[in-house]
Amino acid sequence: MNAYLESVIARVKEKHSHEPEFVQTVEEVLSSLEPVIDKHPEYEKIDLLGRMVEPERMFTFRVVWEDDNGVWHTNTGYRCQFNGAIGPYKGGLRFQPNVYPGIIKFLGFEQTFKNSLTGLPIGGGKGGSDFDPKGKSDAEIMRFCQSFMQALYRYIGPDVDVPAGDMGVGGREIGFLFGEYRRLKGVFENGVLTGKGFSYGGSLIRPEATGYGAVYYLLNVLAHDGQSIEDKTISCSGFGNVTWGIAKKAAELGAKVVTLSGPDGYIYDADGINTPEKIAYIEEMRNSGRNRVEDYADKYGVPFYAGQKPWGVKVDVVMPSAMQNDVHMEHAKQIAENKVPYYIEVANMPTTNDALSYLMTQEGMVVAPSKAVNAGGVATSALEMSQNSERLSWSEQEVDAQLKNIMDTIYKMSVEASEQYGLGYNLVAGANIAGFLRVADAMVAQGVF
Ligand SMILES: NC(=O)C1=CN([C@@H]2O[C@H](COP(=O)(O)OP(=O)(O)OC[C@H]3O[C@@H](n4cnc5c(N)ncnc54)[C@H](O)[C@@H]3O)[C@@H](O)[C@H]2O)C=CC1
Numbered sequence: 001m002n003a004y005l006e007s008v009i010a011r012v013k014e015k016h017s018h019e020p021e022f023v024q025t026v027e028e029v030l031s032s033l034e035p036v037i038d039k040h041p042e043y044e045k046i047d048l049l050g051r052m053v054e055p056e057r058m059f060t061f062r063v064v065w066e067d068d069n070g071v072w073h074t075n076t077g078y079r080c081q082f083n084g085a086i087g088p089y090k091g092g093l094r095f096q097p098n099v100y101p102g103i104i105k106f107l108g109f110e111q112t113f114k115n116s117l118t119g120l121p122i123g124g125g126k127g128g129s130d131f132d133p134k135g136k137s138d139a140e141i142m143r144f145c146q147s148f149m150q151a152l153y154r155y156i157g158p159d160v161d162v163p164a165g166d167m168g169v170g171g172r173e174i175g176f177l178f179g180e181y182r183r184l185k186g187v188f189e190n191g192v193l194t195g196k197g198f199s200y201g202g203s204l205i206r207p208e209a210t211g212y213g214a215v216y217y218l219l220n221v222l223a224h225d226g227q228s229i230e231d232k233t234i235s236c237s238g239f240g241n242v243t244w245g246i247a248k249k250a251a252e253l254g255a256k257v258v259t260l261s262g263p264d265g266y267i268y269d270a271d272g273i274n275t276p277e278k279i280a281y282i283e284e285m286r287n288s289g290r291n292r293v294e295d296y297a298d299k300y301g302v303p304f305y306a307g308q309k310p311w312g313v314k315v316d317v318v319m320p321s322a323m324q325n326d327v328h329m330e331h332a333k334q335i336a337e338n339k340v341p342y343y344i345e346v347a348n349m350p351t352t353n354d355a356l357s358y359l360m361t362q363e364g365m366v367v368a369p370s371k372a373v374n375a376g377g378v379a380t381s382a383l384e385m386s387q388n389s390e391r392l393s394w395s396e397q398e399v400d401a402q403l404k405n406i407m408d409t410i411y412k413m414s415v416e417a418s419e420q421y422g423l424g425y426n427l428v429a430g431a432n433i434a435g436f437l438r439v440a441d442a443m444v445a446q447g448v449f
């Protein structure tokens with residue numbers, strides 16, 4: 001391996017051994033950049049890679065909130081402003097009990113390259129809290145969001161840092177966060193957050209955008225092989241915002257999602273989760289805060305497999321869409337044994353590095369990386385920022401057409417970058433290289449920073 005590249009990875013491994021998710025993404029991305037780094041020996045002198053793996057700024061804050069019984073609780077809030085070379089920091093907030101700096105940093109690092117791939121002026125950021133939304137009342141969620149924003153509002157802004165949703169943060173939370181920001185600042189600065197409700201500056205299609213974008217990306221992959229999406233079966237994990245968007249678009253195009261999962265297990269619906277009622281029920285389950293997918297099996301009389309993941313189900317397309325490291329080596333082997341032709345990552349880093357390498361070497365399997373596939377969400381957030389700046393709202397058709405165009409371009413750029421560096425049809429390396437080059441150019445141009 002290139003000596004400079006190797007030394008940066010080794011340094012990250014040593015320095016961040018207590019943050020395995022961050023080490024994992026750095027190793028995955030940097031390893032695939034070797035042909036680029038070989039071609040640019042000048043990067044070493046300006047320590048471009050060393051700078052890229054160090055967040056520009058990261059901070060933690062105390063979030064105190066009162067529950068419905070009058071008991072006070074203390075959580076930790078985080079914001080990581082990872083890389084602002086190509087635009088204001090941009091990325092979601094995650095509320096989940098397992099959130100710690102390693103998760104926020106892995107997400108911020110991925111976000112930097114993903115945002116670059118969109119071609120839009122957005123830098124990489126991420127944040128969140130170890131707060132557990134499960135079982136909380138609306139009033140408790142509101143008080144938590146208000147307290148979170150009280151600590152954060154001085155450090156964000158439409159041209160500074162623009163948070164949005166991620167796991168555990170959807171339209172309801174963004175509404176509470178925005179209300180508190182407006183109260184504290186005394187200005188109607190709605191470009192400060194994305195994923196807002198339409199009535200106060202949200203973009204049409206943003207709720208669906210990550211899932212729709214993933215399906216638009218899949219259409220490109222299928223077209224490359226002369227295939228259509230019609231009648232394809234898809235297995236998804238989770239039953240959150242992203243899975244909902246995939247199911248909705250897949251149904252519209254004649255394909256069907258047949259699995260959902262949760263921390264309790266997975267369900268298999270052979271008929272497909274493809275009626276408006278079933279799709280709306282995904283949303284209902286997510287919003288219930290129960291975090292139980294078994295509810296779907298109870299309602300629709302389909303099999304539920306307690307404590308298991310859906311990766312052993314034979315389908316045409318696997319789309320892990322819940323969380324990081326959902327697919328391990330044992331699952332990768334099941335997917336390969338089932339001769340699944342398309343492995344399309346959707347959640348951020350859903351595959352362990354060994355499982356990803358294994359899948360990428362399977363004959364007859366196309367592997368697509370999450371930072372490209374799920375970029376439609378943040379891209380549409382950037383379109384929301386544009387609409388807020390213009391003080392206009394675009395039609396559903398306009399946003400959707402732009403989203404589709406962005407996803408087509410991301411696919412094309414990834415293919416071209418991979419070919420240009422002699423890697424053939426490697427969508428994973430192609431996305432990493434294309435995302436890296438834009439950030440690298442901007443960092444080189446901006447000097448020591
Ligand atoms: N919301 C967005 O616009 C974007 C989200 N993503 C990524 O997509 C993934 C899903 O995000 P969202 O759908 O927004 O989150 P969400 O909070 O709406 O849904 C997450 C889902 O994961 C499930 N889940 C949690 N722990 C689980 C476990 N141990 N086993 C199985 N399922 C589990 C939850 O039950 C829930 O259904 C995450 O990796 C997120 O970072 C990526 C790009 C944009």
Ligand SMILES: O=C(O)CCC(=O)C(=O)O
Binds near residue numbers: 091092163164165
């Ligand atoms: O819409 C956004 O700003 C962020 C979406 C997100 O969190 C992600 O792309 O992982």
